Amino acid sequence: MSHRDNFLYLTIALTLLLFGTALCHQFFSSNMQHVMQASTMFTLLISVWGIDSQSQFFKYKLLFPFVIIAFSWFTVFIDNTMGDNVTLILMLVFFLFTAFKTAKQVLFSGVIDSNKILGAICLYFMMGIIWAILYCLLQINLTPAFNNVPETTNWYVLFPEFIYFSFVTLTTLGFGDISPSIPLSRVFVYFEAVVGQLYLTILVASLVGARLNIMHQNHSSNQTHKRNESE
Known part of the structure; x- marks a missing residue:
């Protein structure tokens, strides 16, 4: 795994998390969510290895999935709001840090390629997960x-x-089947809607446009080189 293909693995991991959550919720008891999330957390850990494995903080981040899984299983056996809060906060920190490292690689390093466009999609997925938490x-x-x-x-x-x-x-989309009922939750909801639209219209469109421009420039350069050789 390298910085040329790391976001492919992260895309697969996030897709498994989202699709696996739906499958467990549809066909199994709620406790099966823990099995799915535990396996996906390990997958995410492997995936983000390619993003920040050179970071000094990375060795400490290795502990996060294990701690999250421990608290997640702990809440199965006790009905404790504190345990649920700790689990969610740890997940929030994990995804925020992963999103930060993803954004840093997508926005501030090297030329735009297909891997970085995948990274922008991963970042969009993580935004949805962060708000869900x-x-x-x-x-x-x-x-x-x-x-x-x-x-x-x-x-x-x-x-x-x-x-x-x-x-x-x-x-x-705003289907309206679930809706916020207090002022604070309404603030979070409309901020997510605004950020989602700005992200799609500005960042992803810019990345795809830059990638297409690079491909066009490379094609023009090859055509010019061929003409020079024929002359």
Whole structure:
């Protein structure tokens, strides 16, 4: 794995997280979320290895998935809001740091290539996941912060619901089946909608445009070189 293809693995890991969450929520009990998230956390860890394995902080970051998994399983056996909060905060820190390292590589290093465009997509996925975690924290601590979600403080029950709601909001689909019910949750919701639109219209469009421009320049250079050789 290198900086030329690391975002391919991260894309696969994030897709597994999102799709696996839906499958477990559809066909299994809520406790199966822990199995899926544990395996996906290891996949994410392997994937982000290519992003910041040279960082001095990386060896400490190795502990994050293990601690998250430990707290995640701990909350199965006790009905403790504090345990749910700690698990969600650790997940939030993990994804925020990964998103930061991803943005740093996508925006501030080297030329634009297909791997960096994949990185921009990964960053978009992580934005949705980060907001879903924030919504879980709001619902657990300020119940009812949202309408039409399960009446529980178990984060692993709420997480699939808010994954769905977060991406519906991020893409401004706005089906309306889940809605914020307090001022603080409404602020988070409309900020996510605004950030999602700005991200798509500015960052991703700029990256794709820059990549196409580079390809056009390379093609023009090859054509000029061929003409010079023929002359």
